[in-house]
Amino acid sequence: MSTFLRTAVAAALIAAGGHGHAALITFDDLVTGVTSYGYDGDGDNIADAIFSTTDPAGFNTVGPGPNQNYIREPGLEATSLLNPDLRVDFVFGAFGTLGFGFALNSTVADASFFGSMSVYDEFDNLLGSDTVVGQYTPTPAGLSSFPEGLVNVAFAGRAAYALLNFESQFGRFIIDDFSGTFGSTEVPEPVSIALVLAGLGLAGAAQRRRRAAPAAA
Ligand SMILES: [Ca+2]
Ligand SMILES: [Ca+2]
Ligand SMILES: [Ca+2]
Numbered sequence: 001m002s003t004f005l006r007t008a009v010a011a012a013l014i015a016a017g018g019h020g021h022a023a024l025i026t027f028d029d030l031v032t033g034v035t036s037y038g039y040d041g042d043g044d045n046i047a048d049a050i051f052s053t054t055d056p057a058g059f060n061t062v063g064p065g066p067n068q069n070y071i072r073e074p075g076l077e078a079t080s081l082l083n084p085d086l087r088v089d090f091v092f093g094a095f096g097t098l099g100f101g102f103a104l105n106s107t108v109a110d111a112s113f114f115g116s117m118s119v120y121d122e123f124d125n126l127l128g129s130d131t132v133v134g135q136y137t138p139t140p141a142g143l144s145s146f147p148e149g150l151v152n153v154a155f156a157g158r159a160a161y162a163l164l165n166f167e168s169q170f171g172r173f174i175i176d177d178f179s180g181t182f183g184s185t186e187v188p189e190p191v192s193i194a195l196v197l198a199g200l201g202l203a204g205a206a207q208r209r210r211r212a213a214p215a216a217a
Helices: 003-017 190-212
Strands: 023-025 036-039 049-052 076-079 086-104 114-120 126-133 148-154 159-167 172-182
Touching (some): 049 172, 086 114, 114 148, 126 148
Antiparallel strands (some): 023 172, 036 049, 086 148, 086 159, 086 172, 114 126, 114 159
């Protein structure tokens, strides 16, 4: 196999089988009243990320309506009266960055009303955290109906879980579009699979050609 082919196949294999691909959790199939929600990126019926609350009333799916930049209902809506309000377990680990959009049930954008995430490894070491004060944002229909923001945490190593905490005027928050790379479980992008197959095919053809060629004198 030529150096070029070897490199191409290796790169494609790493892309397809490394730590998986970034996933976007939209909560569009969340059911009102449940206290935990599992996301299964590769459809093998094993959840890769599990969101849970200790509030027995569980989650709602709607909050601020359409006039928001970071929330596209349904989202995950819950109480902000706890600390933390939400736990996310990454069954196969999470790598690189984690992020989400949030909105707060508040009628003021005040420094005491925020969204936050702290990311931990399996030994409860803090890998990174981010706290963002909710702000009214410009939308096509004027300012957003509620203060909102984007939380992003970049970290090294393998995250086992994240704790999310919110403070708001009226005790509720909503999140949407939770993004991250959760273990090696997401479905590889078709282009990566195609690259691997093309690379293996070319390598096989090259080997056959070599075998068929007469031995050098
Ligand atoms: Ca959504
Ligand atoms: Ca899975
Ligand atoms: Ca809270």
